[in-house]
Amino acid sequence: MLSIKNLKASVDGKEILKGINLEVKAGEVHAIMGPNGSGKSTLSSVLAGSERFDVDGGEVTFNGKNLLDMAAEDRAREGLFLSFQYPIEIPGVSMVNFMKTAVNEHRKYLGQDSMSAGDFLKMLRDKKKVVEIDDRLTSRSVNEGFSGGEKKKNEIFQMAMLEPKLAILDETDSGLDIDALRVVANGVNKLKTKDNSTIVITHYQRLLDHIIPDFVHILYMGRIVKSGGKELALELEEKGYDWIKNEVAVG
């Protein structure tokens, strides 16, 4: 599904990703953890096609295609989805129009006809149930005046609408209350199939109790310094990052 080889990226000449290697196969769930500022969001943004960062080296293939050559919108249409750590507010763009355009742009790319208004609205209703999102929210402008938790729910709602092959969830759990966390995690699990993959970026085990990862990676100072199974997350929860930092310093 996704293959990252020695990916390097910088912003304003400051090197942030210093050679990332990661393989994600269809159906797998990978968790990426790591201290603040280690480059997790940068990695997500670079994969999603943000022009804020310069890619200085490496290769990324997504379902056999060179991801780094594609425009951000094409990466999305190819099935890559990023749930933002800080979703942005877009006053004046209604959620409905935003989603309708997004869905139809995906369809156009795949050579399908636009969805009829009726079908679209039905889909909207169905997907709203998946993440238990309020009607009030979908009738407003994109994220405008949404609470932190509502924004995160809205990200998962969009993911449900777009049915991506690979979803990168960047701290989707932060800011969620306990119920919302469960709802969001259940939503993600409901959307899970044996063909799609998920990368979960989080600081906390509690999300991984719901979304159980096949692999856990630790990103530190722009590199993946340790990988393991789901028990690695538990170990981190217990011991913090110091031992990793020490290991890196020693190595």
Added chain:
Amino acid sequence: MSETIDSNTMKYKLINLYQQNKLAIDAGLTDSMNKHREESIRYFDSLGIPYKGDENYKYTDMMHAFGKMYGYAFKSPKTVVDPETIFHCAVPDLDTHTIILENGWYYAKNQEQSGLPNTIVALSIREATEAYPELIEKHYNEQANNKGQATTAFNTAFAQDGLFLYIPEGVVLEKPIQVINLLRGTNPLLVNQRNLIVAGKNSQSKLIVCDHTLSHQHFLSNTVTEVFVDENAIFDFYNIQNQHNQSSQVTSLFITQMKNSNTLCNTLTLHGGFVRNNIHIKFKGEHCEANAYGLAIVDGKQHVDNYTFIDHAVPNCTSNEMYKTILDDEATGAFNGKILVRPDAQKTLAFQSNKNICLTNTARFYTKPQLEIYADDVKCSHGATVGQMDEDALFYLKSRGIGGHEAKMMLMYAFAHEVLSHIRVPVLAERYGELVEKRLRGELSRCEGCFVHCN
């Protein structure tokens, strides 16, 4: 036909034009209009055509509009729009009373076809001088007189016709009145249109003014509109400016508000080569509210300049201003927003916002808020920005598969939407939305669905 000349020569040409045609200008009009002419032409002489750099014209060269050769018509045009067409023309979904003016002259058949209830008076201002002499005497040129505006004085000297609208005390008009201003001719033409609107106590009315050109000549329309809004009245003024890009348009709107009145004016500029809008709002009674909004979408070599002056002369009044511009290509624009809070005007609330997007690095916008506050217990805020499109928002859309052009369209529409959201006629807001979207897509050459087939 469009040779350029210097400002002083042009001024003398225009004064000469006035002197040579004084009889024709006065003809058929009473003293209530004619008596203002001599003083106004002298005032025009003393001020001259505003030069670029002048206090209120920092970024706008009025010679761009005035520095061309125009013809002038001192008589009403004989041929007017085919009434048959007018009857079939109703703009879809916008049910209005329609009034037409051609080259600034009131169309004689308006009465029959506007469908206005007889509680409302809509007339040519020429007729009003005979039919409503007291109102003309009291309000004509009352606000516009010698306010340091050369173009207004010029208009007063030449004015022969325009719309007179009187909404008597207590009358509430359900449907909006739509005024369609048409410009057409076989030669370049300069037009001075003069409107007077009196909104009586407790009245409620909405006016939509559409400015069009029907032929490709250079036009300069210099329109002055005075609006007197009496106690407790509510009055809305929507102006859709959509002249062709070889035309120049100068509008001056004067609004005086009496106690507890509420007004809204909204200027939508779509096409038009050179546009300068002057808006003067004065509170004369307490507890008034004025809302002034503007949206301009310009490209090519268009220039648009909005000048607003809100005079908080008495306490306890509120003003809200929001002006936005989207500029593409080499378009240029300016905003000058003056707010004066006089020493007695305590408890004033005055809010101003001016936001602009330049889509290219050849587009230019200049903004100048001007707050003069002489009272201490007031709340005033202003903010002005000139920027590019929000990159983060653009990336968010792209990350959902909404690409380049479509994403930009969405964000531009969203930017414009804030102004549209303040329109107080729901169907008009929708129609504005469609117009704006078409304009942004570059598909708008004329108002969709309008019977006026101007390009």
